[in-house]
Amino acid sequence: MGLLTGDMLGPLAVALAVFLLLLDLMQRRGCWAARYPPGPTPLPLLGNLLQMDFQNTLSYFDQLRHRFGNVFSLQLAWTPVVVLNGLDAVREALVCHSEDTADRPPMPIYEHLGFGPHSQGVILARYGREWREQRRFSLSMLRNLGLGKKSLEQWVAEEASCLCEAFADHAGRPFSPRALVDKAVSNVISSLTFGRRFEYDDPRFLKLLDRLQAGVEEDQGFLHEFLNSIPVLLRIPGLASKVFSAQKAFMALTDELIQECRMTWDPTQPPRDLTDGFLEEMEKAKGSPESSFNDENLRMVISDLFAAGMVSTSTTLTWALLLMILHPDVQRRVQQEIDEVIGRVQRPEMGDQTRMPFTMAVVHEVQRFGDIVPLGLPHMTSRDTEVQGFLIPKGTRIITNLSSVLKDEKIWKKPFRFYPEHFLDAQGRFVKQEAFMPFSAGRRVCLGEPLARMELFLFFTCLLQRFSFSVPAGQPRPSDHGVFSFLVAPAPYQLCAVPR
Ligand code: HEM
Ligand SMILES: *[C@@H]1O[C@H](CO)[C@@H](O)[C@H](O)[C@H]1NC(C)=O
Numbered sequence: 001m002g003l004l005t006g007d008m009l010g011p012l013a014v015a016l017a018v019f020l021l022l023l024d025l026m027q028r029r030g031c032w033a034a035r036y037p038p039g040p041t042p043l044p045l046l047g048n049l050l051q052m053d054f055q056n057t058l059s060y061f062d063q064l065r066h067r068f069g070n071v072f073s074l075q076l077a078w079t080p081v082v083v084l085n086g087l088d089a090v091r092e093a094l095v096c097h098s099e100d101t102a103d104r105p106p107m108p109i110y111e112h113l114g115f116g117p118h119s120q121g122v123i124l125a126r127y128g129r130e131w132r133e134q135r136r137f138s139l140s141m142l143r144n145l146g147l148g149k150k151s152l153e154q155w156v157a158e159e160a161s162c163l164c165e166a167f168a169d170h171a172g173r174p175f176s177p178r179a180l181v182d183k184a185v186s187n188v189i190s191s192l193t194f195g196r197r198f199e200y201d202d203p204r205f206l207k208l209l210d211r212l213q214a215g216v217e218e219d220q221g222f223l224h225e226f227l228n229s230i231p232v233l234l235r236i237p238g239l240a241s242k243v244f245s246a247q248k249a250f251m252a253l254t255d256e257l258i259q260e261c262r263m264t265w266d267p268t269q270p271p272r273d274l275t276d277g278f279l280e281e282m283e284k285a286k287g288s289p290e291s292s293f294n295d296e297n298l299r300m301v302i303s304d305l306f307a308a309g310m311v312s313t314s315t316t317l318t319w320a321l322l323l324m325i326l327h328p329d330v331q332r333r334v335q336q337e338i339d340e341v342i343g344r345v346q347r348p349e350m351g352d353q354t355r356m357p358f359t360m361a362v363v364h365e366v367q368r369f370g371d372i373v374p375l376g377l378p379h380m381t382s383r384d385t386e387v388q389g390f391l392i393p394k395g396t397r398i399i400t401n402l403s404s405v406l407k408d409e410k411i412w413k414k415p416f417r418f419y420p421e422h423f424l425d426a427q428g429r430f431v432k433q434e435a436f437m438p439f440s441a442g443r444r445v446c447l448g449e450p451l452a453r454m455e456l457f458l459f460f461t462c463l464l465q466r467f468s469f470s471v472p473a474g475q476p477r478p479s480d481h482g483v484f485s486f487l488v489a490p491a492p493y494q495l496c497a498v499p500r
Contacts, residue, residue, distance in 0.1 A: 020044075021044055033391050033393055034391065035389065035390055035391040036073060036390065036391060036392075036393070037068070037071045037072050037073040037082050037390045037392070038068045038069070038072055038073065039064065039068055039072045039073035039074050039075070040064065040067075040068075040074065042074075042075035046077055047074070047075030047076050047077050047078070047079075048074050048075050048076065049076050049077055049225070049226065049229065061083065061401075064083070065083075065085055065404075070084070070085040070086045070088075070089050070388065070404075071083070071084055071085070071089055071387060071388050071390050076225060076229055076397075077229035077230060078229070079105065079229055079397055080393070080395075080396045080397065081396070081397045081398075081399060082387075082390075082392050082396050082397070082398055082399070083398075083399045083401060084387065084398065084399065084400050084401060085401045085404040086401075086404050086405065086408055086410070087405045087408050087410075087411060087434070087435045087437075088388065089387055089388050090400045090401065090402070090404070090405050090437070090441070091434075091441065092387050092388060093379075093385070093387045093398060093400065093442075094379075094400060094440065094441045094442035094444075095441050095442050097385050097386075097387070098442035098443045099382075099443065100381055100382055100383050100385040101379050101380075101381055101382075101385060101398055101442065102127040102379070102382070102442065102443040102444055103126055103127035103379065103380040103381065103382040104124050104125065104126055104127070104377070104378060104379065104380055104444075105378050105379075105380045105397045106126070107124050107228060108228065108231035108234065109224065109227055109228040109231065109234065109240075110124060111234070112234065112240035112241065112244060112248075113244070113247055113248070113251055113300075114251070114296050114299065114300060115300065116296060117130075118130060118290070118291070118292055118294060118296070118297060119292070119294065119296035119297040119300050120134075120292070120297070120300065121134070121297065121300035121301050121303070121304040122134045122135055122138055122301055122304045122305070122447070123304045123308055123377065124304075127382055127443075129292070130292040130297075133291075133292045133293070134292055134297070134301055135447060137277070137278070137281065137293075137301075138274070138301070138305060138447055139447055141192075141271070141274045141277045142192065142447075142448075142450070142451060144271075144277075145192055145271075145273065145274070152192075152451070152454065153349065153350055153454065153458070155188060155191050156188055156454055156455055156458045156459070157347050157348070157349075157458055157462070159184050159187050159188055159191075159197065159459075160184070160458055160459050160462035160463070161462070162184065162187075162200070163180060163181070163183075163184040163459065163462070163463070164462060164463065164466045164467075166180045166183075166184075166200055167180065167463070167466075167467060167497045168466075168497075168499065170497060171467075171497055171498060171499055172496065172497075172498065173496070174472035174475065174494040174495065174496055175494055175495070175497075176492055176493065176494050176495075177318060177321050177495060177497075178314075178318050178492065180200070181314050181317045181318055181321075181459075182209055182310070182314045183198075183200045183205070183209065184459065185309075185310055185313045185314040185317065185455060185459075186198075186205070186208075186209060186306075186310045186314075188309075188313075188451075188455055189305065189306050189309035189310050190306070191273070192273055192274055192305070192309075192451075193257075193273060193274045193275060193302050193305055193306050194257050194258075194260075194261055194273055194275060194302075195261065195272040195273035195275070195276070204253070207249075207253065208250070208253045209310075211246050211247075211249040211250040211253060212250050212306075212307060212310065212311070213311075214246035215244075215246040215247040215249075215250045215307075216307070216311055216485075216486045216487075217246075217485060217486065218243065218244050218245075218246055218247055219247075219486055220485065220486050223243065227239075227243070250303065250307075251299060251303060254299055254302060254303045254306065255299055258275055258298060258299060258302060261273065261275040261276065261279075262275070262279065265279055267279075267280065267283065274301075274302060274305065275298070275302060278293065278298050278301065278302070279298075281293040282294065282295075282298070305448075308446075308448060309448050309451065309452075311486075311487060312372060312373065312448075312452065312487060313448075313452050313455050313456065315370070315372050315487050315488075315489045316366065316367055316370055316372060316452075316456060317455075317456065317459055317460065318489060318490055319366050319367075319369070319370035319372070319482075319489075319490055320362075320363070320366045320370075320456070320460050321463070321469055321495060322478060322480065322490045322493055322495075323366055323369065323370075323418050323480065324464070324469050325469050325470055325471050325478070325493075325495050326418070326471075326477065326478070326480055327418060328470065330362060330418075330420060331464065331468070331469065333358055334358060334359050334362055334461075334464050335464055335465075335468070335500070337356050337358050337359050338356075338359070338461055338464060338465050341355045341356050342461070342465065344465065344500070347462070348457070348458055348461040348462055348465065349458075350454060350457065350458070352461070353457060356461075357424065357428060357429050357430035358420065358424070358428070359457075359460070359461060360423070360430045360457075361420040361421070361422070361423035361424045361430055362420045362460075363456050363457060363460060364420075364422075364423045364433075364436060365418060365419065365420040365422055365423060366418075366456075367436070367438040367456075368406045368407075368412075368422065368436060368438065369406075369417075369418045369480075370438075370482065370488070370490075371402070371403050371406050371407065371438070371482070371488060372438070372482075372487045372488050372489065373402060373438065373440075373487060373488075374401065374402060374403035374484070374488055375399050375400070375401055375402065375403070376399070376400040376401075376402045376440050377440070377444070378397055378398065378399060379397070379398040379399075379400065379444065380395065380396065380397050380398060381393070381394050381395060381396045381398060382394060400440065402437055402438065402440060405435050405437045406435065406436070406437065406438060408435055411433070411435045412435070418480065423436075439452070465500075466499060466500060467497040467498060467499055467500060468497075468498050468500055469495050469496065469497055469498075470495065470496050470498070471495065471496070472494055472495065472496045473496075475494065478490070478491065478493035478494075479491055
């Protein structure tokens with residue numbers, strides 16, 4: 001008992017402090033490498049965590065970029081982070097070294113949702129067999145479902161009609177389009193994951209969308225980063241379910257929907273949706289305990305696709321409508337092109353795109369300007385990698401600043417303006433741009449890109465075919481500055497939709 005009293009305490013504290021500092025140095029030895037990217041001086045244990053202003057991350061990073069250049073480092077507790085800016089650095093890391101940078105950092109924080117070695121979903125899966133299996137599965141299911149009887153394009157077009165009907169109910173009166181756009185986009189992804197759509201006033205649907213939105217918001221901020229950096233804290237009983245209650249609720253609703261699919265699944269029929277396809281793979285994988293086709297992963301994969309497929313596309317469409325009311329001249333030119341190529345009666349089809357260069361340029365410019373995933377998703381190096389002459393050791397978290405590519409001043413004529421001509425040549429033909437990277441690039445490039453492209457084009461043209469949009473009379477012009485809340489979305493705004 002006398003061991004820890006009086007004289008002993010002082011030396012013991014010193015020894016403990018020395019031990020912790022040594023441990024800290026060991027954990028961070030990567031940063032001592034020659035040619036490691038420069039960055040702000042980290043404190044022991046916490047690194048730069050306390051210096052980060054989580055309310056205003058973007059402007060803090062802006063300062064660092066000015067001080068240290070396009071490639072700089074940060075230390076979040078024991079996690080070394082390297083931030084890449086500009087087309088050259090991002091392309092070199094994601095495209096030239098695509099294999100070395102395809103890993104994701106471990107996210108212990110998601111274990112409370114069921115994330116585990118064989119149930120990693122797709123988005124956050126570590127680079128390895130489980131990720132490869134699920135990425136390949138998702139891509140091939142998306143392809144197959146598009147080619148099925150009721151083709152994907154038709155699904156989207158029908159949902160676009162429902163959305164137009166819902167807009168028509170508000171015609172003439174100012175309203176906020178966000179909630180309706182959310183529903184339409186969710187129904188597209190829901191048709192793929194669960195083979196069904198929901199009525200726009202279905203209470204269960206409303207709850208699902210509400211919990212998804214709230215869940216996305218739980219994924220940001222200091223507490224999230226702090227818990228992920230120091231995951232032992234998650235062992236505190238009840239903490240995870242308190243801090244992540246919306247995500248838990250969203251998963252519970254996903255479970256219900258999966259269960260309903262299961263009850264009507266007929267293994268002798270071709271899969272109606274991704275859930276059917278997954279169940280089929282689970283049957284094939286029976287007896288191989290290593291397979292990533294298992295019950296736990298079913299809900300991870302399906303909820304990943306639902307969340308990724310819904311929030312990003314809907315946010316982009318909300319940007320598109322905002323930019324149309326702010327730039328009525330651009331809106332008119334799109335409508336003119338629609339009238340010439342499609343007319344007022346025919347439904348828009350993907351095939352029309354080749355004859356609609358201006359509309360194509362506008363949709364691309366909406367994505368470039370909207371810049372909704374400014375920092376991409378985190379990557380991690382799986383071996384020592386060189387980028388722009390800097391050495392990035394294995395196990396370093398990489399932040400690809402997609403915003404710095406989409407707004408690279410060396411490339412775009414008017415990086416901070418909405419200017420569809422960025423994607424048009426002198427003859428008015430559509431031109432691709434290498435720095436157009438809203439879906440990222442390399443092995444982890446967004447797997448929903450073709451689906452998103454289809455939704456953006458069809459929803460956008462259907463809406464502009466039917467309505468003219470404007471800032472409601474007497475209301476101030478809404479701002480085109482995005483608000484960062486996991487994704488960058490326009491601040492809530494209202495518009496008027498007048499049938500054409
Ligand atoms: C305008 C709409 C969209 C945008 C801007 C977007 C953007 C992105 C970005 C930036 C990433 C990160 C890539 C990386 O790690 O480097 C990503 C990943 C992903 N996206 Fe999308 N996305 C969109 C729509 C969709 C849709 C509709 C789906 C649904 C099928 C989807 C599914 C995914 C998945 C599963 C991943 C993870 C891929 C992986 O880790 O291998 N996305 N997306
Ligand atoms: C990303 O790029 C944008 C635009 O160039 C810049 O404002 C922002 O500070 C950058 N963020 C980071 C993390 O470097």
